[in-house]
Amino acid sequence: MEATFHPVRWALIGALAIPIFLALAFLVAKAAGQDADHELYRAPGKLVDIGGYRLHLDCWGRGPTVVLEYGHQGAYLDWHRVQPQIAEFARVCVYDRGGYGWSDRSPKPRIPSVMAKELNDLLHAAGEGPPYILVGHSFGGLNALMFAQEFPDEVAGVVLVDASLPQIMSRMRWQERIRLRLMQAAIPFGLPRWRGWCGGTAPEQLRGLKQAISCNSSLYENYHRERSSFPESAAEIQSITSIGSVPLIVIARDPSSENNSAHEPEWNRLQQERVKLSWNSEFVIAEGSGHDVPLDKPDVITAAVKKLIPTRVSPPVSQPLP
Secondary structure, three states: OOOOOOHHHHHHHHHHHHHHHHHHHHHHHHHHHHHHHHOOOOOOOEEEOOOHHHHEEEEOOOOEEEEEEEOOOOOOHOOOOOOHHHOOEEEEEEEOOOOOOOOOOOOOOHHHHHHHHHHHHHHHHHHOOOOOOEEEOOOEEEEEHHHHHHOOHHEEEEEEEEEOHHHHHHOOOHHHHHHHHHHHHHHHHHHHHHHHOOOOOHHHHHHHHHHHOOOOHHHHHHHHHHHHHHHHHHHHOOOOOOOOOOOOEEEEEOOOOOOOOOOOOHHHHHHHHHHOOOOOEEEEEEEEOOOOOHHHOOOHHHHHHHHHHHHOOOOOOOOOOO
16 A cells, blocks of 8 residues: 655644754754864963852962952953053952853852852962952942952952942843843854854954853853842942942043933932042043943053052062963
């Protein structure tokens, strides 16, 4: 008996098989891409265990220790113009928070009090002794401020670089939640990398490295965790009314910059209010810069760090170069 050909049945089988085949092909390509990334781009610093998970720390130079902390959805590459400048006169360290860059995922809440403790554990475990000058951009400024609150005897100064304002850190909107989840789901299929949605805005010489650390589903899961915790993070920072005599320099973006909005006068006013957190403080405007001061005006940050070095830092302890 001859087998009967059923075109509808075969059409249905094909309709099911093709997406499955494409999905498998994308997963294989993704795995190959990640393997290639791991071969081409390795962590520039060292991975340090802080109690069951490791954080990435990259230090250059000699002298008093300066720690750079980037913002929400940032990367250590955000400091690529600042780090070499500071390395000329100090020891400067960039690190990846848990779940970012080369660091392992942290099992702990993504709020400043926890992240400041993780940073302190990291520095001590890596042999980078205090006192530290902390430089925090955007959301990273909140962690720097919390570090100064929790470990004042280990802090020689703080530089807040257009740091996030807890007064305007709202709850995550559903549109943002969906966007992060869609990116997390799409990355394994290669579309965000192909379209340049992750790491595609980096300078040409850094684009491959930025994609290697940014085109990662787990990173977007971490973004979601950190962003979801903004209300708790804001509440923690608003509870800090003073860091005493710890030297503080507040750098704000230029309110007259053409890239900035009509809300800039209020942003600028609230940034100026931050000088009241310390008895020894200064306010600086990064003229001509938008929010991305580390990229737009790295010299302003370098000059601020230089001002803080003579204030409370002891003579430098000899440390090995990375």
